[in-house]
Amino acid sequence: MPQPRSSQICLSDTPYYHCVSRCVRRSFLCGIDSYSGQSYEHRREWVEERLLFLSSIFAIDICAYAVMSNHVHVVLHVDVQQVMAWTDSEVVERWHRLHKGTLLTQMFVRGDTLSQGEKLTLDDTIIEYRKRLHDISWLMGNLNEHIAREANKEDDCTGRFWEGRFKSQALLDDAALLACMAYVDLNPIRTKIANTLETSKHTSIKKRLESIKDPITTHSLMPFIGNPRQDMPKGITFSLKDYCELVDITGRIIREDKAGYIDQQQQPILQRLGLSDDQWLTLTTEFEKHFCYAAGAEQMMNQFKVHTGHQRIRGMSKAKTLLRCA
Known part of the structure; x- marks a missing residue:
């Protein structure tokens, strides 16, 4: 039974959320339909442009996104202070x-x-x-309705395009946030529609890599701002370079289909997150499999459960093993 949105989103616990929208039946968002042979690849740009456009209107930042063949992943940050200042x-x-x-x-x-x-x-x-203007449901509604109308117009049909309400996961701490972002950024690698992060079209990691290579390149994503310090600007409290290197190494391991090894000395970001190599690889390949409405350390999960009125939340046992300090 679908859960009310109030039991999935609690801004007092976290401003970060992972949202997923999936197409209904055989509807294709983009890519090539193996059944009909028809290409819908151009629709990737529809989604990306619309998503970035909406982020310029709402007080909701985009941390990560990936436009797949029949679904869209997006990691969002709700900025209540920003909307109240308007x-x-x-x-x-x-x-x-x-x-x-x-x-x-x-x-x-x-x-x-x-x-x-x-x-x-x-x-x-x-x-x-x-x-x-700081409601995730309104942002996702404006995204999904626009794409559905355009797709139905192109397909010359009517009716439901999306499977239903979007799925929402609360990301309760830094480890859950970065693991989920990497999980989203690595979607094209895991599904073998891209071999490298640089060729992962219509993903946030590709935009971030472009901005590193060419400082003139701009994007509308929530920035990485480095280590915590006084008078910090708004952003993700890690180094963009460290994050991109870690995701790149993880992607190579996943692509080679082997139990790879990440050198902890070369990846201090994992030490700060308190995650082992095995924990990180499991999270970045199976994040949705292990967590439903929320992801984070056990204490954070228990707080979220109380605040949202859940009797139990799937993923609690995995929180103890995957999101505990290594």
């Missing part, structure tokens, strides 16, 4: 980039004079828009 005008203008809004919000943007009653109604509307 002015009423900025909130309305951002919402109007996606939707028409109401007659009152259109009058507000034009600078028309409003009555006292209209101002009160407008205030309630802006409060609602502000909530939506």
Whole structure:
């Protein structure tokens, strides 16, 4: 039975979430349908462009993403402080980039004079828009509905394109966050549709590698900001270089289909995460298999379980073995 979204998302526990949307039946998001031989490869760009566009509107950052043949992975960061700092005008203008809004919000943007009653109604509307602009369900809805409409138009059909509601996993600590990001970035490698990270089209890791090789290249992903320190900017508290090197080594091991070895001395990022080589390889190849609504250390999982009203959460035993200090 599907769980209510309130039991899957709790911003007091974590602002980081892994979301997955899958196509229904034989619908293909992109790639080549082996049954019909038809190519849908161009749809990858639809998804990537739409996702990056939405991140410029919502107070939700993209940490990682991978556009696969019949599903999309995305790791998101909800920035409540950012949306609360926006002015009423900025909130309305951002919402109007996606939707028409109401007659009152259109009058507000034009600078028309409003009555006292209209101002009160407008205030309630802006409060609602502000909530939506940091709501993962609204971002995923705007992504999935747009792609479904475009795909149905191209296929000259109607009906459901996505399997149902998107799946959501709370990422409760740094180890869960980076393991899940690597799991997402390595999707094309695991499924053998790419041999290297550089050729993993329409993935976040490819964009990050391009930005390393060419500093002029820009992207809309949440940045890596290095080691924790005072007055830190917003971002992921690890080195981008360390992360990319670790994911690259992991990808080579996965691609060669053997139980490889990651030199801990060359990868201090694993030491900071408190993970062994075996734990890391298991997490980055089987993350979805072992965790359902949340992933993190046992204590964090127990807190999330209480805050979201779950009696039990699948993955607790794996949290003890895979996300404990090595």
